Amino acid sequence: MQSTSQAEPTDDALMLAYAAGDQGAFARLYERYRGPLYRYFRRQLSAAEADDCFQTLWLKVIDQAPRFRPSGAFQGYLFTVAHNQLMDHFRRRGRLSEVSADADEFTDDLADGSAETPPDALAREELRQRLLTLLERLPFHQREAWVLKQESALTIEEIAGVTRTSIEGVRSRLRYATVKLKAGLARHV
Amino acid sequence: MSDFNESDFDQDDDRRLGDLYRRAADDQPPAELDQRILAAAAAAGQRRRSRWLPGRGPLAGLATAAVVVLAVTLLLRQTEPPLPAEASGRERAAPAASPLRQEARVAEPAANAPAVRPAAGPAAAADEAEARPERKAALADSRSNDTGRTAAAPPRREIPASASQAPAQAEEIETVEALADGSAAPGLSGGALVRRAAAFAAPDCAETFPLPDGATLRIHDGGLEVSVNGERWALRCVDGVWQREAEPVLTESSRPQSSR
Numbered sequence A: 001m002q003s004t005s006q007a008e009p010t011d012d013a014l015m016l017a018y019a020a021g022d023q024g025a026f027a028r029l030y031e032r033y034r035g036p037l038y039r040y041f042r043r044q045l046s047a048a049e050a051d052d053c054f055q056t057l058w059l060k061v062i063d064q065a066p067r068f069r070p071s072g073a074f075q076g077y078l079f080t081v082a083h084n085q086l087m088d089h090f091r092r093r094g095r096l097s098e099v100s101a102d103a104d105e106f107t108d109d110l111a112d113g114s115a116e117t118p119p120d121a122l123a124r125e126e127l128r129q130r131l132l133t134l135l136e137r138l139p140f141h142q143r144e145a146w147v148l149k150q151e152s153a154l155t156i157e158e159i160a161g162v163t164r165t166s167i168e169g170v171r172s173r174l175r176y177a178t179v180k181l182k183a184g185l186a187r188h189v
Numbered sequence B: 001m002s003d004f005n006e007s008d009f010d011q012d013d014d015r016r017l018g019d020l021y022r023r024a025a026d027d028q029p030p031a032e033l034d035q036r037i038l039a040a041a042a043a044a045g046q047r048r049r050s051r052w053l054p055g056r057g058p059l060a061g062l063a064t065a066a067v068v069v070l071a072v073t074l075l076l077r078q079t080e081p082p083l084p085a086e087a088s089g090r091e092r093a094a095p096a097a098s099p100l101r102q103e104a105r106v107a108e109p110a111a112n113a114p115a116v117r118p119a120a121g122p123a124a125a126a127d128e129a130e131a132r133p134e135r136k137a138a139l140a141d142s143r144s145n146d147t148g149r150t151a152a153a154p155p156r157r158e159i160p161a162s163a164s165q166a167p168a169q170a171e172e173i174e175t176v177e178a179l180a181d182g183s184a185a186p187g188l189s190g191g192a193l194v195r196r197a198a199a200f201a202a203p204d205c206a207e208t209f210p211l212p213d214g215a216t217l218r219i220h221d222g223g224l225e226v227s228v229n230g231e232r233w234a235l236r237c238v239d240g241v242w243q244r245e246a247e248p249v250l251t252e253s254s255r256p257q258s259s260r
Helices: A011-019 A023-042 A047-067 A074-092 A096-100 A124-137 A140-151 A156-163 A167-186 B014-024 B031-051 B057-079 B089-093 B099-106 B110-116 B122-144 B168-179 B190-199
Strands: B158-160 B207-210 B216-220 B223-228 B231-238 B241-244
Touching: A011 A023, A011 A047, A011 A074, A023 A047, A023 A074, A023 A140, A023 B031, A047 A074, A047 B031, A074 A096, A074 A140, A074 A156, A124 A140, A124 A167, A124 B014, A140 A156, A140 A167, A140 B014, A156 A167, A167 B014
Parallel strands: none
Antiparallel strands: B158 B241, B207 B216, B216 B223, B223 B231, B231 B241
16 A cells, blocks of 8 residues: 555556556556555445446556656545546536535534444444444545545645645544544444 | 454544544455456556557558658668759758868769759759860860979869760769879779769768779868879869869878878
8 A cells, every 4th residue: 555665666666667568567556556446435435336436447547557657646646536536426426416515514413223222232243334334424525535544645735635625624524524433433332 | 354342432543543444444346346457457558569569550650661761761862962062951051161072062973963953954054065165175285284293383183073075984084084193094983083072071081092003082071182103182173173283292290181
């Protein structure tokens, strides 16, 4: 996942090697980002939609490989393409209004029926489902910012660049998301 | 996925929440999707490689044809005689070149005109025809005065650069005879040597060509020079006629020349 490492070639180097015909370089690059990118889509979309967007994203990367110019920010480039892919998907499905209607205000609708579940009965899988449900209920922008922070090594500034928002906006979204997730999970313990 | 327990939520810590998320959300793309994407990447790589193989596609053929045409054009330009001064790009590029070379180009044999002088029109041909008798007379005059080297006005060896005589071979022999101080020179192409001299526009060019009876013709950046019986004479072109300077070149160091 790290773009630079002492032993591992950088993302830029792998991308350039692939553009020069090294198939193995692409396989390594893909291995680095397949999980984070897939989860990025999966947190926003159904499994089938995530598969579709994930595949389209990589086909774009493959197509753009010959024109790739290393800038040392391959991860930011990758997630920017992913963000744009997600927006295109919402636009095609007529769901863009849902995204833009998201507000950053605190919403207290995160509690559901499982709040009555005793902590002892909260099994591992249930807790997992609870976290994912809480994430799902977050407004899109908060969820996207929070997932990007978890799934990538992007800085706040880079996340702002990927999502085309201000740094303060990203900080605000992350703050709201964290507070809501903690509140939602704390009720069960 | 690791175990969860209540302690996961005890700490009000973003990092803790992140750890919990990473343990909870471990989704991976389906293996079938992985294979499809990797196959697409491999196929795209193959396409890109084959696109640049020589002989593949119309672009490659066009590029190959362009290179061949360019190479042939360059080859032809190198082998053809030089153009007249007013039409030669090389002359324009080197305006300070030796006047000897310029004159040699102007005095190019008319026999070559149709092939190498597209700019020469009927007027140029008429001028050339007028110049022929004069050059012949000058040549005859120079031969009749061959013995008067030490006179106050020293005789000049005149070398007609015009190929006005019907058999080109005869004209060339005559030219070389003049260069070699009257020696017979059957089979040598004096006209070709003069043209070669004119072709060497590069300032550092110099070549030596053997002439009969031990004489040599040297082409260098300053012009032509003929060596006869140990003496070297500079040649210059006046009004289209090659002439030997009155005095021989004294020493090598007295006339610095670049040589190849």
